[in-house]
Every structure is written in C-alpha cells, then in structure tokens.
Amino acid sequence: MSDPKPSFFARLFLAWAAYFRTLFDADFAAGVVRLREGGPALPPPKEEPEEKPKKKKKKVEKKEPTVLKAAGPEAALQLLGLLQREGRFVDFVREDIAEADDADIGAAARVVHEGCRKALDEHFEIAPIHASEEGETVKVEEGFDAHAIRLTGNVVGDPPFSGELTHRGWRCESVELPKMSEGHDPHVIAPAEVELS
Amino acid sequence: MSDASYAIGIDLGTTHCALSFVDLDLSEGEEVAQHVLRVPQVTSPGNVEELDLLPSFLYLPKGGELAEDALALPWDARPSFGVGEVARGLGVKTPIRVVASAKSWLCHGGVDRRAPILPPNAPEEVTQVSPLQASILYLEHLRDAWNAKHPDAPLEEQEVVITVPASFDPAARELTAEAAREAGLEDMVLLEEPQAALYSWLQSTDGAWREQVKPGDVILVVDVGGGTTDLSLIAVAEKEGALELHRVAVGDHILLGGDNMDLALAMTVRAKLEKDGKKLDGWQLGALTHGCRAAKEKILADAEIDSVPIVVPSRGSKLVGGSIRTELTREEVTGILVEGFFPKVEASDRPKSRARGALTQLGLPYAQDAGITRHLAAFLAKQVGATEELEGFSLPEGATFLHPTAILFNGGVFNSSLLADRVADVIGAWLEAEGAERARVLDGASLDVAVARGAAYYAYVRRGKGVRIRGGTAQAYYVGVEAAMPAVPGMEPPITAMCVAPFGIEEGTECDPAPQELGLVVGEPVSFRFFGSSVRRDDRVGTMLERWDDDALEELPEIQATLPAEGKTPGDVVPVRLQARVTEVGTLRLEAIPREGGQRWKVELDVRE
Numbered sequence: 106m107s108d109p110k111p112s113f114f115a116r117l118f119l120a121w122a123a124y125f126r127t128l129f130d131a132d133f134a135a136g137v138v139r140l141r142e143g144g145p146a147l148p149p150p151k152e153e154p155e156e157k158p159k160k161k162k163k164k165v166e167k168k169e170p171t172v173l174k175a176a177g178p179e180a181a182l183q184l185l186g187l188l189q190r191e192g193r194f195v196d197f198v199r200e201d202i203a204e205a206d207d208a209d210i211g212a213a214a215r216v217v218h219e220g221c222r223k224a225l226d227e228h229f230e231i232a233p234i235h236a237s238e239e240g241e242t243v244k245v246e247e248g249f250d251a252h253a254i255r256l257t258g259n260v261v262g263d264p265p266f267s268g269e270l271t272h273r274g275w276r277c278e279s280v281e282l283p284k285m286s287e288g289h290d291p292h293v294i295a296p297a298e299v300e301l302s
Numbered sequence: 303m304s305d306a307s308y309a310i311g312i313d314l315g316t317t318h319c320a321l322s323f324v325d326l327d328l329s330e331g332e333e334v335a336q337h338v339l340r341v342p343q344v345t346s347p348g349n350v351e352e353l354d355l356l357p358s359f360l361y362l363p364k365g366g367e368l369a370e371d372a373l374a375l376p377w378d379a380r381p382s383f384g385v386g387e388v389a390r391g392l393g394v395k396t397p398i399r400v401v402a403s404a405k406s407w408l409c410h411g412g413v414d415r416r417a418p419i420l421p422p423n424a425p426e427e428v429t430q431v432s433p434l435q436a437s438i439l440y441l442e443h444l445r446d447a448w449n450a451k452h453p454d455a456p457l458e459e460q461e462v463v464i465t466v467p468a469s470f471d472p473a474a475r476e477l478t479a480e481a482a483r484e485a486g487l488e489d490m491v492l493l494e495e496p497q498a499a500l501y502s503w504l505q506s507t508d509g510a511w512r513e514q515v516k517p518g519d520v521i522l523v524v525d526v527g528g529g530t531t532d533l534s535l536i537a538v539a540e541k542e543g544a545l546e547l548h549r550v551a552v553g554d555h556i557l558l559g560g561d562n563m564d565l566a567l568a569m570t571v572r573a574k575l576e577k578d579g580k581k582l583d584g585w586q587l588g589a590l591t592h593g594c595r596a597a598k599e600k601i602l603a604d605a606e607i608d609s610v611p612i613v614v615p616s617r618g619s620k621l622v623g624g625s626i627r628t629e630l631t632r633e634e635v636t637g638i639l640v641e642g643f644f645p646k647v648e649a650s651d652r653p654k655s656r657a658r659g660a661l662t663q664l665g666l667p668y669a670q671d672a673g674i675t676r677h678l679a680a681f682l683a684k685q686v687g688a689t690e691e692l693e694g695f696s697l698p699e700g701a702t703f704l705h706p707t708a709i710l711f712n713g714g715v716f717n718s719s720l721l722a723d724r725v726a727d728v729i730g731a732w733l734e735a736e737g738a739e740r741a742r743v744l745d746g747a748s749l750d751v752a753v754a755r756g757a758a759y760y761a762y763v764r765r766g767k768g769v770r771i772r773g774g775t776a777q778a779y780y781v782g783v784e785a786a787m788p789a790v791p792g793m794e795p796p797i798t799a800m801c802v803a804p805f806g807i808e809e810g811t812e813c814d815p816a817p818q819e820l821g822l823v824v825g826e827p828v829s830f831r832f833f834g835s836s837v838r839r840d841d842r843v844g845t846m847l848e849r850w851d852d853d854a855l856e857e858l859p860e861i862q863a864t865l866p867a868e869g870k871t872p873g874d875v876v877p878v879r880l881q882a883r884v885t886e887v888g889t890l891r892l893e894a895i896p897r898e899g900g901q902r903w904k905v906e907l908d909v910r911e
Binding site for chain 1: 345346347348349350351352369370371372374376395596611613615617619620621622623625626627
C-alpha cells in the first residue's frame with residue numbers, strides 16, 4: 106500500500122467506490138468480507154448521519170436472511186369463533202364421543218359439516234392445487250414449487266418426475282375475515298348463554 | 303341530476319335490502335357497468351363483515367346487554383341498535399327485541415304507521431319504533447355504507463331509485479318516499495318491484511330482448527319475495543317501429559312469500575317430531591326452518607333425492623346426543639309446497655277468504671289463502687280488460703281471463719325450476735282450455751339482487767338511455783262523498799264515490815281539480831273514505847259512482863284534510879275542491895283548494911289514528 110493513510114476526502118471517495126463495487130462485484134465483496142474477518146481491518150466508516158451512502162453500506166454487510174414469522178392469536182381465535190358459531194366446531198371436538206352412538210355422532214357431524222363448510226365458503230376461497238383427478242399419473246416439471254407440491258415415496262433421480270396424484274392439495278386464494286370492533290375480545294369463542302324467563 | 307356519477311337502485315325488501323349501482327362514466331347505451339354494493343354490517347356482536355344483502359331486521363338491545371362497542375360500524379362507533387345480520391341472529395333468541403317485516407307494517411292501513419308499535423307485543427321496557435322509523439334506519443344504513451366507500455360521491459347526490467311492491471297503496475308509497483327523504487335521499491324516485499324485475503331481465507339480455515318479445519305480447523311478472531307476492535302485467539306494443547312496454551295492471555297486495563313456505567315446512571316437521579315426544583323451542587324452530595329451507599332446495603333441485611336429513615342442533619354445548627335428527631321427504635315438499643302454495647286449480651277458482659280469527663294475532667293481514675295459483679287466477683280474471691285500450695291486443699271471444707303470452711319469474715322461490723314449471727303448467731292449462739297457446743317463460747335471473755339491479759338500470763335509463771316501461775298509476779282513485787239526505791237511525795248514509803285521479807297518470811302530472819265541491823270544517827280534521835280501482839280505466843276526474851261491484855272498488859285507509867283556523871272562524875264550513883297530482887317521485891298527492899284565497903292544503907293519505 107503506497108499511501109497508508111488517505112485523506113478524508115480520498116477515504117470518502119474510496120468508501121463511495123467500495124460501496125458500489127461491494128454491491129455489484131461479488132469477488133470484490135468477498136475480498137471485503139475476508140478483510141473484515143481476518144485480514145487487516147479497514148477503519149470503520151465514520152458515523153455521520155448525512156453520509157447516507159456509508160450507512161447503506163453497513164446495512165448490506167449486516168444483512169442476514171433470517172425470517173421469523175409469529176402468527177398473532179387474533180385471526181386464529183376469530184376463525185375458531187366462526188367455526189363454532191356456524192358449525193358448533195368447538196362443542197363437537199370438545200365433547201367426549203367414546204361412548205356415543207354412531208347415529209348420534211352422525212347427526213351431530215351433519216351440523217358441524219354444514220356449518221363449517223358455510224363458514225369456510227364465506228371467508229376463504231379454497232381451490233385444489235392440482236387440476237388432475239386423484240389417482241391419475243401426473244408430471245412434475247423441473248423448478249416445481251416445493252411449497253405446493255410434496256414429493257413422496259421413492260424420491261430419487263432428476264425432474265421431470267412422473268407419479269400418481271394421491272392428494273390434489275388445497276390452496277387458499279383469498280381470505281376475508283370479519284373486522285373486529287376495538288373492544289371485541291376474540292378469546293370468547295362462544296359466549297355463555299343465560300335465558301331469562 | 304346531472305352531477306350524479308352513479309345510478310343507484312335500492313331494493314327495500316321485507317326480509318332483505320340490497321343496493322346495486324351503475325357507474326355512469328363507464329356505461330354507454332346497453333353496455334352497462336353495474337355492481338352490487340357489499341354492505342358492511344355487524345354479523346355477530348363485535349364482528350363486521352361485508353355482505354351483498356342487508357337483512358331487514360332491527361335489534362333494540364337492552365343497555366348493557368351487549369359489550370359497549372359490540373355494534374360498532376365503520377361510520378358509527380356506538381350505535382344504540384343493530385341493523386342487518388346481527389339483528390336477525392340476536393332476534394332468533396330474543397324475539398321481543400327484534401323488528402322484522404317492517405315493510406309489511408308500512409303498508410298495513412289498520413295501524414298508525416308513524417307510531418312506535420314495533421316489535422309488536424314488546425314489553426314496556428323496550429323502546430319501540432314505528433314502521434316508518436325502521437325503514438329510515440335501513441335506508442340510513444345503506445346510505446352510510448355507500449358513503450363510507452364513496453366519500454366523493456355521496457348517495458344523497460346520486461340518482462336513486464327505491465323499489466316498492468306494485469300493490470303498495472298511495473299511503474305506503476308516500477311513507478316510503480318520506481323514509482327516503484328522512485334518510486337524506488330527497489331526489490329519489492319510486493319504482494314498482496315487478497317492473498324492476500323486468501328491467502333486470504331487459505338488461506340481462508344485452509339488447510336481445512327485442513327478439514324475445516314481439517308486439518302483442520303480454521308479459522306476466524310473478525314476483526314472489528320473502529314476504530310478499532307481487533303480480534304485474536306488461537304489454538308489448540309497437541309505436542313507429544319501436545317496441546314499447548306498458549305496465550297495464552298490478553295485483554292486489556298479497557302478504558305471502560318464500561318465508562311462509564319455509565315456515566310451513568318447518569311446522570310440518572315439528573308436528574312430526576312432537577308426535578315422537580320431542581319438543582322444540584323458538585330457537586330450535588328457527589334452526590329447523592333454516593334446515594328445511596336447505597333441504598327443500600336440495601329436493602327441488604334433484605329429482606333423484608327422496609329425503610334429506612335435517613338436524614336441529616342442541617342449544618347447549620352437548621351436540622352429540624342433544625341434537626334432534628329428522629328428515630324432510632319429497633312427499634312433504636310436494637304436498638306442502640307444490641300442492642299447498644301452487645295447487646293445480648282452474649282458471650275460475652278464487653282465493654278462499656275466511657273470517658279473521660285468532661290466527662291474525664300477529665297483527666299483519668297475511669293472505670288467508672296460501673294458494674298462489676288461485677290468487678293468480680283471480681288477478682288474470684279481474685284484469686281481463688287490461689289491454690282493451692291498446693292497439694294490437696285481442697282476446698278470443700268468451701275469454702274469461704287475460705291471456706298472458708310470456709311469464710317472467712322473480713324471487714328466490716323460483717330458483718327451483720319445479721315451482722316455476724308448476725306455475726307455467728297451471729297457466730298453460732288455463733290458456734289451452736280457452737284455445738290459446740301456452741305462455742313461454744322468459745329466462746330471468748331470479749337472483750336475490752335482481753330487483754336492486756333492475757332499479758339501478760332504471761335509474762340509468764331514466765336519463766334517456768334505453769327502453770322504459772310506461773305505466774302511471776295502476777289504479778283510479780275516488781273520494782267517498784256522503785249523499786245529502788235525511789239521516790236514518792241505524793243506517794249509514796249512502797255514499798257516492800267521486801273520481802279524483804283517473805287510471806294511468808304518469809309521474810309529474812297534475813289532474814284537473816274535481817268539479818264537485820266538498821265542505822271542510824275550519825280547524826278540525828275532516829276524514830273522507832278513500833277508494834282505489836284497478837279495473838275502472840275510463841273514469842275521469844269528477845265521475846260519480848253511486849254503486850259499484852265489490853270487486854271493482856277497493857276501500858283504502860281513510861284520508862284526512864285539516865284547514866288551519868288562521869284568518870277564519872273555527873267551525874265554519876269552507877267549500878273546497880280536490881286536486882290530485884302524481885309527483886316526480888311517483889307518489890300521489892291530494893290537495894284541497896278553497897274556493898277563495900288561492901291557497902292549497904295537503905290532504906293526508908296516511909292518517910294518524
């Protein structure tokens with residue numbers, strides 16, 4: 106290095122140039138990483154709020170693809186409420202049916218089926234993922250969506266694959282859940298009822 | 303009128319309301335950009351959803367009964383009542399606090415429609431509302447729902463058409479217009495529901511209707527809604543090469559609809575259950591009615607199905623074992639629905655009327671004969687002369703009823719082709735018996751929103767962009783005048799009916815004042831008997847009828863005029879003449895004109911008791 110201590114403006118220029126090269130030149134970026142990890146460290150860029158390019162640079166270096174999703178309980182509770190209201194879902198599942206007569210279970214299942222179906226139809230648009238009939242032989246092309254298609258059994262070789270469609274899959278095309286008023290408590294899946302006479 | 307961006311149709315129904323709209327900027331000729339408003343409403347306490355229909359129900363909660371903001375809407379954080387789905391749902395378990403069928407009360411001349419009488423038989427603590435008030439609240443809900451979504455094009459500034467049953471009397475129409483005005487819809491107009499259904503059909507053909515009907519056709523519109531059956535006849539004439547549609551007759555008010563049919567099925571199934579010792583409470587009967595409706599639709603849709611199981615869920619959380627299983631059979635559906643409501647009858651059959659007894663305890667004058675086909679027979683026979691004045695219409699010698707050549711069905715009941723086919727068959731048999739061809743069925747969209755769609759289309763064509771149905775008033779109106787003769791004890795003085803408004807006056811037309819003068823007492827309300835005739839087409843203003851067939855003139859609720867005492871001596875009798883006018887809105891207006899002074903006093907069609 107012929108000039109170990111460049112002036113501020115030279116450094117600024119260097120940082121500017123390095124920023125874009127890091128962004129667009131993978132080899133250069135790898136060098137920067139090496140430099141940062143083991144080699145002689147570059148002096149850390151000055152923290153100056155108006156120096157936006159430097160700030161951005163720091164961001165890029167720190168970027169780590171970690172996605173954590175935590176579903177809030179509200180939508181789930183709302184759905185439970187809907188399934189209970191329309192299809193008595195919680196009543197049915199919470200009931201001990203070990204000793205119950207199959208005919209009685211069947212009768213109750215009709216209530217649950219009809220109501221839950223209505224709740225689903227009204228709030229979700231659900232369609233099969235695969236258009237073919239189950240049991241048919243289907244092709245899975247290269248680059249298939251691994252979320253939407255699950256390969257099972259003898260999973261070897263390279264695509265395109267050929268196999269039997271055992272389940273068509275379901276995809277929810279749209280969701281429209283009720284909007285809730287501010288004070289509404291979705292933890293109440295079904296209110297207790299007291300009939301006054 | 304010219305500032306409007308949308309033409310809007312509102313179906314203010316007995317059981318449901320709907321709003322459809324045409325985007326005027328995107329519509330040209332018969333290419334119409336039309337949609338149905340998804341109406342935000344509370345569906346269960348604390349939950350707001352958007353639905354195509356707004357159930358015409360109003361729930362009046364007790365303070366503290368529901369959480370504070372359980373009825374909150376996007377445009378109102380703390381309503382003191384619930385409208386729509388939530389009201390219907392809560393009302394099933396707490397019927398004393400729910401207002402239903404307000405529209406049927408609105409046209410019930412026997413009650414004060416501005417008085418807080420709903421829900422009927424409510425305990426003292428419940429703050430009742432008037433039928434008018436309930437209608438206002440439904441319209442306000444639709445208005446606010448629209449305005450929340452279209453802040454730049456408020457409903458008050460759009461071209462709005464509100465539908466009423468063709469059989470609504472002048473007072474009920476006026477009350478509907480008043481409700482609309484109260485909701486801020488000053489410039490709206492009224493349209494009869496069967497006409498709206500026909501407009502919906504016209505629009506659905508994309509202009510091909512001109513090939514589907516021809517001059518000389520008489521279209522019978524059979525509109526069976528949730529709570530009412532509404533009949534109209536529309537004649538297709540030709541003028542200067544273009545087809546013209548004339549609404550030539552409307553039927554009487556028949557309080558009988560799809561809900562009655564589902565209830566009838568439920569009652570039958572309940573009787574079956576009670577025979578086995580199983581008792582149902584009100585909520586369970588509601589659930590059973592719901593189950594019967596679904597089961598009925600399955601049976602009517604598929605000829606292979608002989609019975610459909612119905613389960614009435616338990617009220618408690620024990621579903622298995624606590625639920626009651628039963629079934630609805632094809633035999634029951636055929637027996638009750640097809641034979642009960644659409645029996646095969648002769649053209650000469652008439653609805654049975656029986657003395658009103660305890661059955662009318664609910665207060666609404668429900669049709670006493672459930673046989674819709676018998677009502678149809680009576681209607682067609684009564685209107686045998688409906689097309690006499692039009693050119694190109696002739697009935698065969700000796701025809702006993704008006705021969706329709708086409709039928710348009712409307713209303714959810716006719717989603718089942720079995721019922722539509724039955725009606726077409728019955729009428730077809732009548733026609734064949736008189737040597738006429740069967741009436742063909744026009745493929746209509748008998749959807750729940752057809753009336754609202756037709757109304758929006760009418761709001762659009764009113765701007766001069768398509769065919770319009772000509773109609774005018776479907777009745778001639780008469781005021782009862784007491785004959786001047788010595789009083790006979792125990793006998794009412796005979797009255798003469800004086801025609802004040804002839805048949806078929808178009809909107810925005812003023813009649814001549816009736817030449818005969820009546821005496822009004824200054825400072826006192828004076829009531830007159832009031833009559834309508836849907837068959838006397840030739841009477842002119844001033845025609846005096848001393849006697850008439852019971853069938854020809856129907857007595858309507860009394861009307862009332864009050865001359866203020868200002869500048870006059872109270873108790874004096876002032877001679878006035880009556881003048882009728884049909885407003886742009888489509889309501890009848892009667893005014894009393896004193897001989898001197900040039901003032902006019904409105905005659906109230908809807909008299910407070």
